[in-house]
Amino acid sequence: MRIYSIALSLFFALPAASLADDFPTEETVRIVLNCMAELGAQTDDNLYTCVCRHDVITKLMTFDEYDGAKTFERNKEMPGDRGATLRDMKLGKDEAKKLQETRAAADTQCPVVRHIEAKKDNK
Numbered sequence: 034m035r036i037y038s039i040a041l042s043l044f045f046a047l048p049a050a051s052l053a054d055d056f057p058t059e060e061t062v063r064i065v066l067n068c069m070a071e072l073g074a075q076t077d078d079n080l081y082t083c084v085c086r087h088d089v090i091t092k093l094m095t096f097d098e099y100d101g102a103k104t105f106e107r108n109k110e111m112p113g114d115r116g117a118t119l120r121d122m123k124l125g126k127d128e129a130k131k132l133q134e135t136r137a138a139a140d141t142q143c144p145v146v147r148h149i150e151a152k153k154d155n156k
Contacts, residue, residue, distance in 0.1 A: 085143035102132035
């Protein structure tokens with residue numbers, strides 16, 4: 034139930050301009066949920082950070098570029114001739130490099146919110 038409320042919150046949290054991008058909704062939700070998992074939990078603070086990161090990615094890359102880069106990343110370690118085909122592909126390397134740069138920009142532009150509680154006196 035929690036995952037559905039997060040996905041619904043994500044849909045309504047995205048600004049209208051972001052809804053016009055060419056990223057499929059399923060991939061948008063996947064990007065944000067994976068980001069939240071990397072940050073440690075499905076919280077409102079992480080949702081804010083991850084939606085921001087998604088927005089940066091969609092501004093800097095088309096979905097085709099993103100999809101190609103993800104495919105390259107996922108399959109470049111494949112052994113044998115199939116893996117060699119991907120590893121030797123200049124376009125895949127270029128898209129993967131652009132994805133890394135885009136992720137770095139997103140990390141810089143979208144702060145991770147952390148709440149720190151003050152220590153309580155035990156008197």
